[in-house]
Amino acid sequence: MQTWKRTLIGLVAGLAAAASTLPASAQQAGTQFIGITGYRVGPYGANGAAFFGGFTDYLAMINERDGGVNGVKLSWEECETEYNNAKGVECYERLKTKSATGPTAIHPMSTGITYAILDKAVTDKIPLITLGYGRTDATDGRVFPWVFPILSNYWDAATGIVKFIGEKEGGAANLKGKKIVLLYHDSAYGKEPHPVLEAEAKKLGFELKMIPVPHPGNEQQSQWLQIRQYQPNWVILWGWGVMSATALQTAQKVGFPREKMVGNWWAGSEIDTVAAGPAATGYYAASLNLAGKGFPVVKDIEDKVYAKGKGGDAKLVGTVLWNRGMAAAMITVEAVRKAQEKYGKKPVSGEQVRWGIENLKLDAGRMKALGFNTMLPPLEVSCQDHGGSGQVRFQQWTGTEWKSASDWMRGDSVLVRKMIEESAAKYAAEKGIKPGCAS
Amino acid sequence: MLYRESGQFKTSYAADQQLFPILQDRAAVLALLAFALVGVPLVATDYWFTAILMPFLVFSLATLGLNILTGYAGQLSLGTAAFMAVGAVAAYNFQLRVPGIPILVSFMLGGLSAAAVGVLFGLPSLRIKGFYLAVATLAAQFFIPWLLVKVSWFSNHSASGVITAQPVVIAGFAFDTPVRKYLLVLVIVAVMALAAKNMVRSRVGRAWMAVRDMDVAASVIGIRIMQTKLIAFAVSSFYCGVAGALYAFAYLGSVEPDGFNLDLSFRILFMVIIGGVGSILGSFLGAAFITLLPILLEVILTDVTAMTGIALPPGFISMAQLVVFGALIIFFLIVEPHGLARLWQIGKEKLRLWPFPH
């Protein structure tokens, strides 16, 4: 016992000594350092593993294939946040000191962490890219110069889903008198679509019933029995983690057709459907990006990265979230490229990257050149519109894979824009921000 | 030799009753405080302030709160994070809705709100004991964040239920940089820790310990069980509430009620156990240990793999960290179940004899 106790004392002393050296090694100079606040453990570890797997695989491919961005090599480090806000802040603070040019841009991949580091990012001049999550009203870049909800936000998704349902019903006019249930994760995330869906219900005349599922959502008997009794025409699934798979499974249990269920993009990956098994077949989900391996960029990654044994988990390649992570990396890299056009071919700082994102324009031709083809919609970011696309596309689970079930489409963008500006203006007033575009 | 209290004669009751009756203790506490107030701001970087010192201080305060309840009064609680949430949201609302209210008063009122809620959920402790009580406090842990999300008034009707804390300004002085925030939190934590130190040796504190050691015996010698337990809940929740307010205002800036989850409660309970049940110093040691350990593990594992160039499967480090953390906790509990405070005590005894041990 005595020796063990000595070991323990040694351990504690060693930790104290090691602590004084925090944060340790800096990154090698001359590279474009990208800080990644990721998560691969915990309840959402599977989602994180796919997203950040795609993210780092793309960065590795850029280094292998092109030798970096205009000759500037990329380097990166991933810090584990466990999807925990406090740990996210620690990771953010650690990564920001790792390189003279900062962490380029941060993808928190968690709405909670986005909120926690939002103010800090403004002071530190580090852009946040929130691909399909985070603050919806940050789309108004005049109030949130440092936050980029790139592609589409939750309100685009919600109105897009309503539009999709309208099309399935044979036109938006047919929605009148229809019954739609929103089954949502009872949290900040699940509450996001409420205002916009309520506005849509009023406008289009459908009946909306919102049913919350308490975290974690691995038991939904009572919710689905209510749905069975209510007999809605459609169910919108606003799920995250185990809740989505359980919803599909329980829908089967109560005999609700999955072809009448539409998820949002965090409830629409292989992780959600595989776990539900055959119960998921026929289920639709809004998506920010297409799934699948049939894109030149995926082939490049397989040839240049996986063939050399430098990739991550090969099973994840081509899945919805892996492709999304890759898209997120591409947007970061292209922002760096854009910034280099203006500031020179050397590692660029957060402030310069911010300019790069805000002036990013990836039309269909450019997407094709990058090897993404139709995986993503054309993107044009501006100070007014930090989203740059607002489009969603629907995919359907065939039982083995996600198949595209619609074209790129836009929801009620006028309504969304109006609500974003109202919300952003309220935030600006609370915080004493003077909205405007930096020149 | 170094830590010898013989020869320190007390000639008045006042001298005998002071908070740190031993000269070396007094000197050490003063030196530590002086270092934290002056030395640390000179050497520490922003990373240290925001990512390590701030959570360390805030969690120390919460740990202190739980330690009062669990360590001194013997009532196990798993609802710490919920009381922190009450403190944070209450402070936010006082600041928002009462014009011109000083922020420190908001913190106080946040703590008092938490205390009121704490007393409410402490009522069952009059009948339930031990693990049944622990699981019963889970009711608070699940109910309170639910209520805070559900009633949008609490978050000033923000769409997502997230509250963004107001800037901290005291008498026209803005606490906006990491150093300033650190100093503010440090002062609050130091004052409250000393108050706790004083409280646990007072009549109330002694009553707590009597109830903890054997409640039936305590009631036989005339201690009012109900009053004692409820005071413990109130004081403990007050500390947690203030910690929650600081967590929101000084540390994170904006918080969502769901962030105050069971994991956080467990983490704080860990800090109490690792630091030492029933020890003020232990609360700080435990908070430091649990805050630093995962960060260090990750940094060490990342650096080791980077240096040796071993290509590990992605995510391995994250999981290895979990494994090592779990194993270390078990190892720690086996080797020193009384926590870091006990190690410190052993160290002091050694110092008393050093350099001539027998």
Place this chain on the structure above:
Amino acid sequence: MNFFFEVLIGGLLAGVMYSLVALGFVLIYKASGVFNFAQGAMVFLAALTFVGLQEKFGLPLWGAFPLTLGVMVLLGIGIERVVLRPLVNQPQITLFMATIGLAFFLEGIAQIVWGTDVRRLDLGLQDEPIESIMTNFNLLVSKFDLAAAFVAGVLVAVLAVFFNKTRIGRALRAVADDHQAALAVGIPLKQIWAIVWSVAGFVALVAGLLWGARNGVQFALTFVALKALPVLILGGFESVLGAIVGGLIVGASEKLAEVYLPALMSEFLLKHYDISINLAGIEGWFAYMLALVFLLVRPEGLFGERHIDRV
């Protein structure tokens, strides 16, 4: 009225699923006085090992089951040897904390070995309504839930026989009654603990298979432990029967409450205070509140043993 029965039946069957997890807690608490928070992690580990073995070696259900059981038994023995034995005579809370450490450890190990992918577990039984009841009574009863209830019933029966009719079972009960007395009459305490943890591993495996087949095998399986806690308070930490009855009460009342209460409360608030609020989602805490109120009346749970303190 049909709807009411549907919710009631659904709730009772969901309660059985909670009971399955609660059983594991009860076994360990009974024999060693440890509140084993790692039970959820054990459920996760068992299910993950099971599908992992199936996937890696293409084993059939009946091949993977004994292998996984073997792993769980080894784990039980290992836990007794490495964690419990050195912690004998420590306060309950220390042991409780050690099991939380154990939970982290198991979660990490499970994912290092088998990866973080979400997997499907196919027991060959779809979660679908039973047609005949559906057509004749317009009542929804799930095939899967009914099968799960059957499994739980068999499990309890087996445990009851094991506890009451076998030599080891009698020794277990003796240990549960009084450690010291059991030691004094020559019952090997350490072996008994290893056996109990192994049996708890077996229960975790059964729970893991059923929950995993419903939700997919993923990290969220560890959360099923949270649903088991109110069951435990209601039923008492020490009673196998209590775990079952507690589960049924929690399941049924929680579902009924979620379906009927929020609407009533919202209506009441709107009518009398003019507050419009959607209170749905009370399921997350209702069971705990119920247990809390219940404890005020009977602090040792429904079937728990009453302790008398002496000065």
